[in-house]
Every structure is written in structure tokens, then in C-alpha cells.
Amino acid sequence: MRKVYITGLGCITPLGNDIDTLWANLLKGVCGIGTITRMDPADLPVKIAAEVKDFRPEDYDIDKSMIRHNDLFALYALAAARQAMDDSGLRVGEDIDPRRLGTAVGSGVGGIQTFEREHSNLINSGIRRISPLFIPEMIANIAGGNVAIAHNAQGPNLPVVTACATGTHSVGEAYRLIREGRADAVITGGAEASVCQMAIGGFANMKALTTATDPMAASLPFDSRRGGFVLGEGSGILILESEELALKRGAKIYAEVCGYGNTCDAHHYTAPHPEGRGAAEAMRLALEEAAFKAGEHLYINAHGTGTPLNDKGETAAIKKALGEEEARRAVISSTKSMHGHMLGATGAVELIISALALKHGVIPPTIHLDQPDPECDLDYTPHTARQWQADLAISNSLGFGGQNACVALRRFNEE
Numbered sequence: 001m002r003k004v005y006i007t008g009l010g011c012i013t014p015l016g017n018d019i020d021t022l023w024a025n026l027l028k029g030v031c032g033i034g035t036i037t038r039m040d041p042a043d044l045p046v047k048i049a050a051e052v053k054d055f056r057p058e059d060y061d062i063d064k065s066m067i068r069h070n071d072l073f074a075l076y077a078l079a080a081a082r083q084a085m086d087d088s089g090l091r092v093g094e095d096i097d098p099r100r101l102g103t104a105v106g107s108g109v110g111g112i113q114t115f116e117r118e119h120s121n122l123i124n125s126g127i128r129r130i131s132p133l134f135i136p137e138m139i140a141n142i143a144g145g146n147v148a149i150a151h152n153a154q155g156p157n158l159p160v161v162t163a164c165a166t167g168t169h170s171v172g173e174a175y176r177l178i179r180e181g182r183a184d185a186v187i188t189g190g191a192e193a194s195v196c197q198m199a200i201g202g203f204a205n206m207k208a209l210t211t212a213t214d215p216m217a218a219s220l221p222f223d224s225r226r227g228g229f230v231l232g233e234g235s236g237i238l239i240l241e242s243e244e245l246a247l248k249r250g251a252k253i254y255a256e257v258c259g260y261g262n263t264c265d266a267h268h269y270t271a272p273h274p275e276g277r278g279a280a281e282a283m284r285l286a287l288e289e290a291a292f293k294a295g296e297h298l299y300i301n302a303h304g305t306g307t308p309l310n311d312k313g314e315t316a317a318i319k320k321a322l323g324e325e326e327a328r329r330a331v332i333s334s335t336k337s338m339h340g341h342m343l344g345a346t347g348a349v350e351l352i353i354s355a356l357a358l359k360h361g362v363i364p365p366t367i368h369l370d371q372p373d374p375e376c377d378l379d380y381t382p383h384t385a386r387q388w389q390a391d392l393a394i395s396n397s398l399g400f401g402g403q404n405a406c407v408a409l410r411r412f413n414e415e
Contacts, residue, residue, distance in 0.1 A: 004178045004258075005412065007185075007251040008088025008239030009352050010080040014050035014232055014339045018083060022349075023356050025338070026364040027385045032339050033215040033230050038195050045204040048215050049195045050232035050340025052076070062150075069133055070146065071111030076235035076345070077143035077191035078150060081105070085151055088239040088251065090185060092152050095249050099155055102183035103148040104174040105237065106160035106167065106190050108344030108399070109199065110140030116198045140344075143191045147237075155183045163399030164303070166190045167236060167347030172260035172407050174240050184245045189348035191235035203231060206270070208307065216368060219341075221304035221334035222311050222376040223369050229305040232340030236348030238355075255355040255409040259292075259394075261285030265402030271309055272398055276317025279303075279396060282404040283321035286394055290408035294326055299357055299390035301350045302380075303398045304334025304366070305341055312375040314396065319378075331388055333381040337367045347397035351407055354393040358411040361389040 011018065014032030015025040025032070033050045041047045057067045060079035067075065092098050114137040121129040136142055141159035148157050156177055160170045167190030174188035203209045210228035212218040220226040246253060261282035265273040272279065292298065303314055319327040335353055342349060357363055362385055369382035393409045 001179050002181065003243035003256060004175050004240050005243060005246045005256055006238050006254040006355050007241045007246050008084040008090065009254065009355070010083025010087060010237045011235065011349060011352060012052055012055060012076045012080050013234040013349055014052055017052070017055060026335060026353065027362060029365050029367045029384060030338060031215060031367060033218055036195065039197065044197070044200055046200055046209045046211060047213050048218055048230060050230055051195055052234050066146070069137065071114040071137045072193035073107055073111060073191045074143040074146055076193060077105055077147055077237065080189065080235040080237040081147045081150065081187055084187065084237040084239050090239060096185055096245065098152045100184040101153040102155035102157065102174065102177050102186040103144050103153045104158045104160065104170045104186055104188040105144035105147050106170045106344055107140040107143055107192055108161065108163045108166045109192060109194050111138035112194050112199050113196045114138045116196050147187055151187060153187055162403040162405070163401055164341065164343055165347060165397040165399035165403040165405040166344035167349065168351065168395060168397035168405035168407055169262060171238060171348060171351050172262060172405055175257045175260055178240055178242050185239060185241040187237060188240055189235065189237035190345040192343040192345040193233045194343055195231060195233050200231065210306065219306050219337050220368055221302070221306045221337050221366055222373055222380045224371045224373040226306040226308060226311065228307055229336070230340040232342040232346065234342050234349065235345050236352050238348065238352060253412045255358045255412050257407065258410045259286035259290030259408030261406040263404045265404065267402050270400050272313045274313055276313045276320055278402055278404040279314060279317035279398055280320035282406040283317065283394060283396065286406040286408040287321065290392060290410060292392055296391045297389060298330045299354065299363055299393040300330050300332040301354045301393065301395040302332050302334045303396045304336050306336065310398065312373065314398070315376045315378060327378055331363050331379055331381060331386070331390065333364055333366045335364050347395065347405060350395045354395045354409055358390055358393050358409055361387060363388050
């Protein structure tokens with residue numbers, strides 16, 4: 001089993017459209033949530049979201065034809081993948097055989113904006129007005145397919161669709177591809193662009209979204225005032241490489257991917273298990289594979305959605321996975337307090353954040369944690385970033401259908 005390293009990062013997020021801006025805003029505790037601007041929110045049941053700002057796909061070497069013929073979620077993925085490949089310096093055809101470069105880029109919902117547009121065409125103009133590109137623009141695997149085309153990645157292509165766990169499962173499966181020798185490098189992550197009427201209506205009507213109107217009191221992980229998550233969007237892409245390839249070409253290394261847990265609650269199609277059973281097992285599996293030892297400094301980037309059920313269930317899961325003593329030693333944060341819940345993209349972005357926390361020795365905060373829930377009684381890094389060098393980081397993602405994913409990262413020692 002080979003070691004796997006992260007060698008490139010790219011992102012499009014509500015906190016910035018490049019890694020440096022994202023990281024700087026996280027450490028400053030910037031809130032990327034605001035009043036919805038993509039449409040008039042007057043008649044919407046929810047007025048706020050964590051939107052991507054100032055995104056120009058042409059800035060990322062995406063040609064005009066691709067821009068015209070892709071849903072926004074796929075354009076986010078293409079832009080983040082371009083950044084990540086440039087950051088890695090990996091040269092396809094020189095450093096790596098294209099047949100040994102894989103892709104694992106997923107989406108929880110896929111092209112829902114395309115679906116909304118074409119449904120309107122159907123209702124208003126009839127079936128003949130549906131675009132012939134409706135299906136390829138909408139399907140959830142098209143982001144991964146187009147990323148593979150853009151970078152001549154001819155190896156395994158594994159788009160994952162596991163709701164809010166998509167991004168984390170994608171990275172976990174990419175790690176396995178390399179670890180087991182099925183690829184030498186993988187472009188991996190997630191993408192989502194669901195700030196539209198259909199998605200907002202669906203989530204709001206099932207009472208999953210907060211109805212808060214103040215962006216500074218909306219995404220409230222582990223706070224007793226929490227009332228639902230804030231819909232976000234964007235993409236996070238990581239380049240994973242085998243140790244042999246990364247060291248041979250002198251790649252910059254952010255962290256080692258060293259553990260992965262994938263479980264199902266088998267409990268309910270939307271609600272998490274109340275005792276965090278599946279989530280705890282996913283964490284336990286990832287930590288076991290990572291050879292975590294009691295007393296090591298552990299950072300946990302929590303799923304931390306700010307919903308009443310998730311946060312207390314995840315707290316219980318952390319205690320179950322680690323034991324009470326180690327759970328209280330761990331340093332935890334939910335960065336969704338700043339960038340909202342990016343659905344299928346969120347796990348990949350949060351793994352990027354975890355890798356940066358390990359590399360820089362700083363833990364990003366959980367902002368707006370003013371009234372901690374007594375049932376959420378661990379160290380959630382309230383309000384401000386903290387200088388603290390973690391040895392290991394895990395990132396949790398828990399999705400509808402009882403999907404649980406946890407990926408472990410270990411700090412890379414350059415000496």
C-alpha cells in the first residue's frame with residue numbers, strides 16, 4: 001500500500017476564488033453569507049445564501065464553447081481543477097502517463113440550474129424547446145468528465161454522488177485508487193451550484209434551511225440558536241499523488257492522506273442516527289487506518305451544519321469514536337459558519353482547509369458561536385483562529401441517505 005500526498009489545491013468558494021484568498025478570509029473570520037443576489041429573493045421562503053462572488057470562467061482557461069454548454073457547477077469544477085493542476089506543477093505526458101492520471105470529481109445534485117431552465121422551457125414552450133444538451137449539462141458526472149477531458153486524464157474516472165458527503169467520498173476513493181496502485185495521481189473533489197429557486201424551495205420546504213434574515217446570525221454550528229443550514233455553492237479540487245511520483249518530481253506537498261472511513265447509518269433517509277452511530281464508525285475507521293495514537297494533536301473539521309439534529313449527533317459521534325478524554329483534547333471547528341453548506345463541494349473544500357491547517361499550524365474558527373448548546377460541549381474554536389500545530393486532521397461529511405465519510409490527513413514533515 002503506497003503513501004498518498006496532496007500536491008495541488010484549487011477552489012471556487014463564497015470566501016474567495018483562489019486558495020490564498022480563501023485561507024486569509026477563514027483566518028480573519030469573514031462571513032461569506034449574504035442576501036441572495038442571483039434572483040429576486042422577495043418571494044423566496046429563504047432570503048440568504050453563501051454565493052460565489054465575481055466568478056469569471058474565462059479567467060481559468062475555459063474556452064467560450066465550454067462556458068456556453070456547461071452548467072455552472074461544472075464550470076466551478078473546471079476552474080478549481082485548473083488552479084489545482086497549475087499549483088501542483090504536474091505535467092501530463094511528461095511527469096505522468098495520461099493513463100495513470102485519474103479523476104474523481106462528484107456533485108451531490110448536479111446541474112439543477114439547467115434542470116430548472118429546461119423545465120421552464122418545457123412548460124412554457126413545449127417539448128421541442130428542450131435543449132439537446134439538457135442531459136449532458138445536467139448529469140452529475142459531467143463535471144468529472146469535463147475535468148478529465150481538460151487535463152487528458154485517461155485513467156479511472158469515478159464521479160461520486162453521496163449528497164453532502166460527495167466531496168469527502170471523492171477524495172477518499174481517489175486515495176484508495178492511488179494507494180492500491182490503480183493510478184499514480186488523481187484530480188479529485190466536488191462541485192455544486194444549487195442557489196436557484198428549485199433547490200431553495202426543496203430544502204426550505206423540508207425545513208432544512210435556516211429562515212434567519214441576518215447573515216451574521218444564520219449559520220450557527222453548535223450554537224443553541226441554530227435553526228438550519230445556509231445553502232452554499234462552489235468547488236474544491238485536490239491533486240493526490242503517490243509518494244514515488246511526488247518525491248521523484250520534487251512536488252510541493254501539503255499533507256499526507258492517510259485514512260478513510262465510509263459507512264451508512266441505515267437509519268433514515270434524511271435524519272442522522274441520533275447517537276451518531278455511522279459517523280462514529282467512519283471516524284474510527286479513518287483514525288485506525290491513519291495509525292492515530294492517544295495524545296496526538298488532532299484537528300477535526302466537523303460537518304457542523306447548524307441543524308438541530310446534526311450538531312448534537314456529531315458531538316456524540318466524536319465522543320463515541322475517540323472516547324471522552326481524547327474527544328475533549330481534540331480541537332474542532334465548523335467552517336460552514338463562514339462558507340455555508342456547499343453540498344457536494346463542501347467536503348472537498350473542508351479537506352483543503354484541513355490540509356492548510358496542518359501545513360500552517362493554525363485552526364480556523366467557528367464564528368458566531370455565542371450561545372453554545374450544552375449538548376455540544378467540545379472545543380469548537382469559537383470566534384477567532386487559533387495558533388495550534390495539529391499532527392493529524394480528520395474531516396467529516398454526513399449526507400442524506402445516512403452517508404458518512406471521514407478522511408484523515410497527517411502533517412507532512414519536510415525534514
